[in-house]
Amino acid sequence: MNIEQLKQLAKRRGFFWQSDEIYGGLSGFYVYGHLGLLLKHKWENVWRKYFLSLDENFFEIETPDIMSEDVFKASGHVESFVDPICICSRCKNVERADQLLEDVLGENFEGKSPEELLKLIKKHNIKCPKCGGSLKEAGELNMMFPLTVGVGQLSKAYLRPETAQGAYVNFRQIFEIMRRKLPLGLAIIGKAFRNEISPRQLLLRTREFSQAELQIFFDPQTINQHKRWDEIKNYRLIISTAKSKKIVKMKSDDVVKKCNLPKMYVYYMARVQEFYLNILKIPENKFRFKELSEEEKAFYNKYHWDIELKFNSTGKFSEIAGIHYRTSHDLERHEKASGVKQTISIDKKKFIPHVIELSFGVDRNIFALLDFSFRETRNQIIMSFPPALSPIDVAVFPLVNRDRLPEKASEIYRHINKTFVSFYDSSGSIGRRYARQDEIGTPFCVTIDRQTLEDNTVTLRDRDTTVQIRIKVDDIEKTINDIIDGKIMFRKAGKVVYEPKD
């Protein structure tokens, strides 16, 4: 499978496509069709449920996409949120210098200065990819979209480049509301905007995207502990350090000692890995934590490990999330710039809380779900989404369009649609209808046949195996929920009435 096949499926079936296509497309912006949006909502809900339940003092908030220039001057984004660029002397095409080098040489050059990058471009005789002209250094470009707000007296503002700042500038207020307790977790799921120089690889690098970020505020003196450490101390993390770059499995306890990381940080690494392997069902050999070197780390981070997945469509590991120890960087700078105290007092101890940030790109995760679910088998495409994440949970079909079957089928559909995202289809042969649902990843199909009218039972079909079982109409919801929750195996949930030959 390659990225082109994924792009075609995404468009044909209504997952996503480039925006403003009737005007030739706007690079770096995407539309989610109904199936894509259902998938995105499912992913966000699974994320919400998992991460907010890690601690009773974790909450979700929503803050504006547009924030004042003051916020980003204080946070350091106005000064430091920049990418190195080079420009073609002939056609004036602008390229992101580190990415161009990565494309040609297949290595990561993030964090190198524009001068170093230009030296490498000259050394390897790399030319403008558009016209073959020679490239010169053009410095750095700030990635934020600037705006003016209001009429008359205008205020300078930016579209936020990360959701995180919304949590920082509201920390003090929420800390008071939530009865002054630490750790305090503030989650935001929302849009972020970056004027990327070279948007690429569909949803992997766009100019408008969604993030799901959790900021965990804590007392810095507690960083070497976590109340639930024992639950994960023997859990084996899949890591690749900046030094060795080899992928190894190591117990959390050993990661603390060998990688010199605090227990609280490693605790969240373990929870994030569990999320990917257990909930999103990513195969172990496609997952790794990658430590960033000093020069690759974001300007606000003391510890910075990315979560990377090896995509089937590109054959390469790409970043989809990160765990960042931002220390008191943001709160301290907001205290200084705004004059509003972020220093708190707990048990007579005064300090500025530190932050561990769990930061996920939602669109990259959606892309990963599509990539990992794509199968070509039975002469067609099958999207094998984990059942809890499939855009549509259940499809309902009358076997034929006569003998009162459509009436009975639509009655059942209306009923189960109250519990599950359901889809009713009565057009075309039953085989064609199954195939259509397989291609969009619907894990279960319910078929109403003549026997349904006699004994109130239906067939339930499993997308991945095509096995069908017979169950009672009254048991449809419970059976599906039990299968999704892993409480029962599909074959054991009813009488097997169809089994493929091979």
Ligand code: GAP
């Ligand atoms: N608050 C920290 C932060 O924003 P980041 O590493 O710059 O950190 C976090 O971004 C995540 O957001 C990344 O791991 C990635 O999944 C996603 N992301 C970043 N830039 C993106 C882009 N241009 N298009 C799509 N997703 C992006």
